[in-house]
Amino acid sequence: MKAVVMNGIGDAGMLAYVDRPEPVPGVGEVLVEIAVAGVNFMDVGVRQGMAWREMPDPKILGVEGVGRVLATGAGVEGFRPGQRVAWVYAPGSYAGKVVIPASTLVPVPDAIDDRTAAAIMMQGLTASHFATDFYPVQPGDIAFVHAAAGGVGLLLTQIIKLRGGHVIGRVSSSDKAAIAKEAGADHVIVDAEGRFADEALRLSGGEGVHVVYDGSGPATFQGSLDIVRRSGTFCWYGPVLGGPGPLDIMSLPRSIKIGYAVFFDHISTPELLRARTAQLFDWIIGGKLKVRIGGEYPLAEAAQAHRDMESRATTGKLLLFP
Incomplete structure (x- = not known):
């Protein structure tokens, strides 16, 4: 599996595009094949050493995205292989696949495309x-x-x-x-x-x-x-x-x-997360809320996406495509 990892703290050029072992879902977890990952200032903060300090290096960056369920672990209900899902916080989202707690996933309506779903979450x-x-x-x-x-x-x-x-x-x-x-x-x-x-x-x-x-x-x-x-x-x-x-x-x-x-604080429970996200999806489907995509990058160019975000070179949401 391809992923973007970071060793240590520093410039975006320290990000590396590497092969990592295939993840396996555990109890209460879901294995998702990522279609689109979102880029956030949170990711920049991790790279600069402001968060995830307790997580050992090398660590896979990214927390947000959309994709399809590949497999579910024991005890998971409400999700099935092939279903489209999105998430707002799952460390390791700059990758081809990620294991995510089922409690942090939301279903994506057919009327919402992958780019929009990934761009609206965080x-x-x-x-x-x-x-x-x-x-x-x-x-x-x-x-x-x-x-x-x-x-x-x-x-x-x-x-x-x-x-x-x-x-x-x-x-x-x-x-x-x-x-x-x-x-x-x-x-x-x-x-x-x-x-x-x-x-x-x-x-x-x-x-x-x-x-x-x-x-x-x-x-x-x-x-x-x-x-x-x-x-x-x-x-x-x-x-x-x-x-x-x-x-x-x-x-x-x-x-x-x-x-x-x-x-x-806005998404403190699975029920609240899904209710808030459903409202956003409803607004989009009803034409009341529009998402602007500010830039799209191959996963291997995550470092450039970070540089563009920090320099304010784009407006709207930045996305990565595995």
């Missing part, structure tokens, strides 16, 4: 958590979305609009503005240096936004604080880009809520 569930659970957007709310042309940003914008909210999006270059507008952003600010606050306040009538979703790292943290209205919510995510450093909460100028959003 980023779609993340966006869903942000807008429906962490801060349930209400009709008329104004939300500020950083990286509005990115994979999460594009889906988040659409979900906010589905819930009746207004979106001010921030993108790093003018060529991405049209992409964010197409997703439904009401206003788009082009800014690559963290100087967006004055314009965001103007667009929100001087009161600030009800919620800001910021996964852009420390460079935008203060600006995001500045644009949250009284009793508003600051949803921070994206640990790969680094945190804001120590925060003196007593220095905050108004009553606001700051929180770190983790998408795992």
Whole structure:
């Protein structure tokens, strides 16, 4: 079986495309032949040593994908060979095959193609958590979305609009503005240096936004604080880009809520995972939610996919094909 493995911590060039033994499902597990794997900043974080430190090298990267069931282990119910399935967190997904706990799999409807299924899982569930659970957007709310042309940003914008909210999006270059507008952003600010606050306040009538979703790292943290209205919510995510450093909460100028959003909280049980995913699939089938594929790479070119993701060379979801 072909797989992308990593030895040690460092640049994406350290990834190696190698042969690995065929995996075998154990009790409660399913063997899946991978059709498409998703690329995420989580994978970059693993490569940089921010996660999976306890896992011995060499380790297979990747956590997300879609494929077909090849075999099931003892005690597995509800899945059969040949069935199409998707998953949001199964370490070892940069490979031809992977063994996955049945509890973390979801069935894929025939109306959803493999590319879309792989592209919607982590980023779609993340966006869903942000807008429906962490801060349930209400009709008329104004939300500020950083990286509005990115994979999460594009889906988040659409979900906010589905819930009746207004979106001010921030993108790093003018060529991405049209992409964010197409997703439904009401206003788009082009800014690559963290100087967006004055314009965001103007667009929100001087009161600030009800919620800001910021996964852009420390460079935008203060600006995001500045644009949250009284009793508003600051949803921070994206640990790969680094945190804001120590925060003196007593220095905050108004009553606001700051929180770190983790998408795992949105899918804490198999039942919740499948319900949330089914909602995303229904929105896609109904034409209410669209997925943008930002790049497709052969599995052997996973290192290039990582470099493109880190340089923001693409918009939308990056995919790998075994």
